[in-house]
Structures are given as C-alpha cells and as structure tokens.
Amino acid sequence: MKKTVRVGGVTLGGGHIAVQSMTTEKTSDVEKSVAQILRLERAGCEIVRVAVLDEIDARAIFAIKEQIHIPVVADIHFSARLAVVAAEAGADKLRVNPGNMSMEDIARVADCVKAHRISVRVGANSGSIERSCFQKYGRSARALVESTLAYAAAFERLGVEDLVLAAKASDVPTTVDAYTMLASRCSYPLHIGVTEAGAGRSGVVKSSVGIGALLLKGIGDTIRVSLSADPVEEVYAAHEILRACGLERDYVEVVSCPTCGRCEYDCIALAERVNERVRSVKKRLKVAVMGCVVNGPGEAQDCDLGIAGGKDYCMIFEGEERTRVKSEEAACVFLSRLDKLLEQAEK
Ligand code: SF4
Numbered sequence: 001m002k003k004t005v006r007v008g009g010v011t012l013g014g015g016h017i018a019v020q021s022m023t024t025e026k027t028s029d030v031e032k033s034v035a036q037i038l039r040l041e042r043a044g045c046e047i048v049r050v051a052v053l054d055e056i057d058a059r060a061i062f063a064i065k066e067q068i069h070i071p072v073v074a075d076i077h078f079s080a081r082l083a084v085v086a087a088e089a090g091a092d093k094l095r096v097n098p099g100n101m102s103m104e105d106i107a108r109v110a111d112c113v114k115a116h117r118i119s120v121r122v123g124a125n126s127g128s129i130e131r132s133c134f135q136k137y138g139r140s141a142r143a144l145v146e147s148t149l150a151y152a153a154a155f156e157r158l159g160v161e162d163l164v165l166a167a168k169a170s171d172v173p174t175t176v177d178a179y180t181m182l183a184s185r186c187s188y189p190l191h192i193g194v195t196e197a198g199a200g201r202s203g204v205v206k207s208s209v210g211i212g213a214l215l216l217k218g219i220g221d222t223i224r225v226s227l228s229a230d231p232v233e234e235v236y237a238a239h240e241i242l243r244a245c246g247l248e249r250d251y252v253e254v255v256s257c258p259t260c261g262r263c264e265y266d267c268i269a270l271a272e273r274v275n276e277r278v279r280s281v282k283k284r285l286k287v288a289v290m291g292c293v294v295n296g297p298g299e300a301q302d303c304d305l306g307i308a309g310g311k312d313y314c315m316i317f318e319g320e321e322r323t324r325v326k327s328e329e330a331a332c333v334f335l336s337r338l339d340k341l342l343e344q345a346e347k
Contacts, residue, residue: 001187002187002189003161003163003187003188003189004189005119005162005163005164005188005189006119006162007047007071007073007092007093007119007164008047008070008071008072008092008093009071010046010047010070010071012119012164012189012191012221012222013188013189013221017215017220017221017222017223017242017247018046018047018221018222018223019044019045019046019047019222019223019224019235019238019239019242020045020046020047020048020049020073020191020222020223020224020238021040021045021048021049021224021225021231021232021234021235021238022048022049022050022051022075022224022231022234023036023037023040023048023049023050023051023231024036024230024231026051026057027050027051027052027053027057027060027061027064028054028056028057028060029060030060030063030064030067033050033060033064034064034067034068036231037064037068037070038067038068039232040070040231040232040235041068041069041070042280043232043235043236043239043280044235044236044238044239044280045070045231045235046070046071047070047071047072047073047092047093047222048068048070048071048072048073049072049073049074049075049095049224050064050072050073050074050075051075052074052075052076052082052086054082055081055082055085057082058074058082058085058086058089059085059089060089061074061086061089061090061091062089062090065089065090071092071093072090072091072092072093073091073092073093073094073095073121074086074087074091074093074094074095075095076094076095076096077096077097077100078100078101079101079105080101080104080105080106080108080109080112081108083096083108083109083112084108084109084112087112087113087115087116087118088116091118092118092119093118093119093120093121093164094109094112094113094118094119094120094121095120095121096109096120096121096122097122097123097124097128098122098151098154098155099124099128099129099130099147099151100128103154106154106155106158107158110155110158110159110160111158113160113162114159114160117162118162119162119163119164120155120160120162120163120164121163121164121165121166121191122148122151122152122155122163122164122165122166123144123147123148123151123165123166123167123168123191124143124144124147124148124151124166124167125144125166125167125168125169125170125195126139126144126168126169126170126174126195128147129143129144129147130143130146130147130150130151133146133147133150134147140174141167141169141174141175141177141178141181142181144167144168144169144174144178144182145167145178145181145182145185147167148165148166148167148182149165149182149185149186152165152186152188163188164188164189164190164191164221164222165182165186165188165189165190165191166190166191166192166193167179167182168192168193168194168195169194169195170194170195170196170197171194171206172194172206172209172210172213175192175193175194175195175210175214176210176213176214179192179214179219179220180214180217180219183217183219189221189222190219190220190221190222191220191221191222191223191224192210192211192214192215192219192220192221192222192223192224193207193210193211193223193224193225193226194206194207194210194211194226195226196226197210197225197226197227198227198228199227199228199229200227200228200229203225203226203227203228203229204225204227204233204237207225207226207227207237207241208237208240208241208244211223211225211238211241212241212244212245215241215242215245215247216245223238223241223242224238225237225238225241236279239251249284250282250283250284251278251281251282251283251284252278252281252283252284252285252286252287252342253285253286253287254271254274254275254278254286254287254288254289255286255287255288255289255290255299255303255306256268256271256274256275256288256289256290257289257290257291257295257296257299259291260291262291262292262294263291263292263309264292264309264310264311264312264327265291265309265314265327265328265330265331266331267289267290267291267309269331270289270307270330270331270334270335271289273331273335274287274289274334274335274338277335277338277339277342278338278342281342281345281346283342283345283346285304285305285341285342285345286302286303286304287303287304287305287306287338287341288300288302288303288305288306288307288308288317289306289307289334290306290307290308290309291308291309292308292309292310293308293309293310296308296309296315297315297317300315300317301317303317304318304319304341305317305318305334305337305338305341306318307330307334309327309330310327312326312327313325313326313327314326314327314330314334316330316333316334316337318337318341
C-alpha cells in the first residue's frame, strides 16, 4: 500500500499530484524570496523549495514562512547542522543528499526530522550516485534506483518513515526507467522530474515527455519541471503537463488550429492572447480559436466560446448565439466576450 507523507498542509501519495518549484533568489534575501514565492503561488505552485547554503539562509525560512501560504522545503547539501537550523526555523520538509553526508550527519538529520515531525526527500540524481552503486552499475537507471533505495534504507534504520524519494537523470529514457523501477520497489511518494532539463523549448519538451510518460503510468506524487528560466515558467509548464495527462480538470482548455493559407485573420495572435488571459483560471471551460470554416464551426460549436475565421468576417459562437463580426474587430469583440464568460464563471 502506498504511503502518504505530509509536507505542511499538502499530502503526497494520496492521489493529488502537487506542483512544486524552487526559488532562484538568495534565501537570505527575505524580501525578494517572498516576492518570488508569492508569484509562484499565483501561478499555481503548491510547495516551494529554497536553497540553504548557510545559517543565514536557514534562519530566513522563519521570516519567509510568515509571509507566504505554501509549505517550504529546505534544500541542504553537506551539512546536518544546517538541516537542524532549517527545521527549527519552520521548514516543512528537508531535501538532503545522503551521498554527500557522513553516517553521523545522516543520523543527526534523522533525529531532527523525527523531533520536528517533518518529512525528508532523499534520492540520487545522475551526478550523485552512491559510490558502490556507481562501481557496480555505472551511470544508469539501476544505479540511481539502488542508490536511492540504499539512502532510504539508511533513514529507515534510523526510524524515519516520512520519506519522499527521487531518482532523477538529465535524460528522459534513464529518468523514466529509473522511476518505473523505483515505483515497483517501494511504496514511498515519488518526487518526479527530469533534472537539469535545460532552457526554453527543449527543457519544456524534455520535462513534458519524461514527467508525462511517468504520470500516464500512474507514477509520481509531486512534480518539478526544472528549467533554466524564471521558476514561474516551471509552474505553468507543470500544470500544462498535468492537464495534458488528464490529471487536472479545472482549467480553461484552449483549442486553436495551427492556421494555414486559408486563414484570413490573425488567428495565432488571438490564440496567444486568449492563452495568456486564461492561464491561471481554475474553471472548467473550453474555448476555440480557429482559422477558417473548414474545421472552425465544428470545433467552436462544441465550446463555451469559439471563433472561426472567414473572408472579411469572423463568426463568434457562444451557446446557441452566432455573431458575425468584421475580421479587423474580431479579436477585440472575442476578448471582451471571453472576459464576460470568465467573470460569470468566477461568480
Ligand atoms: S481550421 Fe482552417 S485555417 Fe485552421 S488549419 Fe484548418 S484549414 Fe487551416
């Protein structure tokens, strides 16, 4: 049976897939960290991780937590002492890499999480495979899994039960293989993601393929899209992945065509504006932005609001109502209809 683990007010392992991200500000800069976390919250982030490099970072967690609304994970390397300070400052979960800690330090972290009744994420990524696993299996999915399970076993022996495991690689096939193996060998909640996925389009695609492949197999309890970008983009991408996998239903689905030589109005610009406007709306609605009459009316009629382009004129569909508008006015009229629809839905 799957274990559940609490991270502040969020439960991992109970069926809900929590979206998480990590701040890029210095944790010691409380003002900037809080501002970034509040932006992440508005984008839909449910758990946030902060880097703890020293005691000033660790202590800052207390002031940060007073001004935000989601649980904080302290990301710590090399030091059990910082883990203790972060837990005392109110961290809801620790993320440690036992591969870079002594057994004595691991025991200290274990005592700390038990005393504060918080959870801990352990695991390996391609760059931190446990030495004997690396010697035996090289830099492989098997090595990641054996390392992660060895780290988990070390904490289990010390009486820690609230564990979240991760075994990330920076390439998709290894990540998918590792988590598939890990899921078959443990019942702990899994933090999934493709580590260091990269920047922009390639990072989003790598994360989507890796995380999506796992979610579709029912693997994963919390996701982090790792991008070399503003972390808010990670959160947007994570929600898009959940939606594409059918795991998030309260959102505005936008159907839009790629356009072709038949399109006679700026359908792509309108689709972009619509996407931007509905991005954070948590209502189950469907909107279509279509280029022409070939597939336009068919798609648009099935939606709460739709538009199909034509020669000189566009047709707007809303329920049984049809409105013919000049192509140059179409975007403006459509967006104001969209605003009204969103307003009604929010009531
Ligand atoms: S709906 Fe019309 S404009 Fe859009 S891709 Fe199809 S044929 Fe082209």
